[in-house]
Amino acid sequence: MKKTVHPKMTFQFYTDVKCFGPGVAELLLGVREHNSLRSAANSMNMAYSKAWTIIKTCENEFGFKLLNTSIGGKNGGGASLTSEAERLLNDYFAVCDELNMQANQLFSNKLSWLNIEK
């Protein structure tokens, strides 16, 4: 019984360094859900210091803030996505959806012979 081969497309952004991809996108979705970078990092089993570095690198490369943060206050501080981060996520996932559709279609057209029983 042959195993089925599946295509996987990954879409990332680089400047002179890697600055955005599925991992950062997942982290931002986590911030949106948990209103906290620390909780978002925890939910991905990622160290807070790593999550912080990833966000700072991305903000630095893009030249805009991804997170609105507040310290203390009635709700004990927290983080939310800036409008630019929301736009980035929205447009990134829209492009990923389109590219995944294309990748699956092209795999079917050109590479489905990998899944024919030999």
Add this chain to the structure above:
Amino acid sequence: MKKTVHPKMTFQFYTDVKCFGPGVAELLLGVREHNSLRSAANSMNMAYSKAWTIIKTCENEFGFKLLNTSIGGKNGGGASLTSEAERLLNDYFAVCDELNMQANQLFSNKLSWLNIEK
């Protein structure tokens, strides 16, 4: 001066494990060039044992051989690509070319705001 953001698309194949992507493709191109898995691995600064494992994993998951190998003989042994490996490379790079074109186009359409001076 803001840094320019570039998209990067990566196309990989999975069964229940990752089995093929740009690294294996590069290794196969190296075998084609050098007629040797060891020389191909060297040219990528990859340990021979790692190169061997990568090829064997891929062959096992796909269910066909990627390399014709000969031991000793007049030319001291060596490796060449099977016809399936040639077909795989050809079709893989054709799909990558198409997806890269799409990725660049979609990035221009949806995400070029990342490169507008703020």
